[in-house]
Amino acid sequence: MAPPTVRDLLDQRGRHPFAMLRVESLEEAEAAAKAGVELLSVPPAMVFDRRFREVAPDAFIFPGDNFYEIGGTDDFLRWAFPLFKHGADALYCSGALATVRAMADHGLPVCGHVGLIPAKRTWTGGFKAVGKTLETAQLVWRQCRALEEAGAFAVEIEVVPHSITRLIAERTDLFLISMGAGAGGHAQYLFADDVLGQNRGRIPRHAKVYADFAAEQDRLQRMRIEAMGRYVADVHAGDYPAPQHLVDCDADVVSAFADWLDRNA
Template identity: 55%
Template sequence: MNMSRTRPTIADLRAMKGKRQLTMLRVMTIEEAEAAEQAGIDIVSIPPDLLLDPRYRDAAPSLFSMPGDNFYEIGTADDFLRWAFKMYKASADAVYCSASYATIKRMADEAIPVIGHVGLIPSRRTWTGGWKAVGKTAESALEILAAVRHLEAAGAFGAEIEVVPVEVAAAISERTSLFMISMGAGRGCDAQYLFAEDVLGQNRGHMPRHSKVYRNFAAEFDRLQAERVAAFGEFVADVERKAFPEDRHVVHMDLAQLRAFMDRIEKQ
């Protein structure tokens, strides 16, 4: 446990807006959360089930933790409110929501800190042309600004801004009270956000342009899988040639007890 840090509050993050950039990762496991804690990451996005794991806060006591899921996985505004209360009770510092402004307002009205989403929203990408940058024209950039204003009015605390031109993201961040989290939107925002699987090189498919790979876990996973196959094969070979089990792998019966046992079963 890192005892040198305390978990930031909403007030802390608001006070840091425009002063320094924070770091944020999407982590999926206890091990990744613990690594983020030890590495000094500020914010994590996590699956709801991870937050509910009783080991989570022991592993990540000072991480500002934001559970989130696609809006269609959670449901209506009432479903979101019940879900948000459950998350807040389980030590969430904020919740992610890409649902309607009305849904965000329902949670914000109950003092639940909510992070919205503007720009490329994966769950709504059909409206903006698929997996591509959003806000490259003046008109579409103004639409992103309008979305930010709607989030402000709904009571959101912040917003992820994804794959938006750096000039647009910086201009919007300067003109909003929202805490702006950049995913591929440049350094003009308040935090830089990457997925742990990309940072670690676990992603075998398309690598997003905005991501950066720092390790090659995919190669390590391949090596470990080859080692699994080899180890299992050696076990098969040992059994077939009667090299396993050896005497050290089994338990023997006391000789007197064995004789008594054999006498009885022979009489039967």
């Protein structure tokens, strides 16, 4: 099957709750695709890897990076066109409205970002919910309206009170991707690191952990250290290499080579 289109996402708003993950490797992308995750946020480099579509042929993908890693409007356009050419279904943009407008004017499907925008968190007080007061709820609404008017088809709405998200969803034509913003979003979005229990730092309140990869990685690291330690001990004791690890040649070749070295070395 082909990935869903932008039109498919918009037509299914409120009818089908989409699952979305941020994946960082081909292994995670393949696992997400086989698990039925429909939407993937991916590092831009992954789009150019021909193996990606082999492992995740049906996923709708949003390559994305922080705006300060890309630059201004012209930089974003130079960044976006090759990604779209190589199969990106939409482009994430937390840059200026003028940038969103320019990308949309060129026919590029754009996803903006509202609420808690980590790269711009200084304006809203750090890593905390946005929209718990009337003033900040109005800010989130104005952000959505501005992005919609600029031509975005979707927004990531992050750490916004679920009641505020629901009211916005009822009054916008945007496709809302909820990261910690409640079931009013049309897609639910988490990082694979959190889902897999790979995050060793602070786990966000909205994250749900489904596996304990960190413990497994610790176990594997202990196995690495133990195996490498035994290798070092074998080398130091002269037990490696043993005869079964060696290649040799006929004795007459060794003798002839030794004679040659004696005459020529």
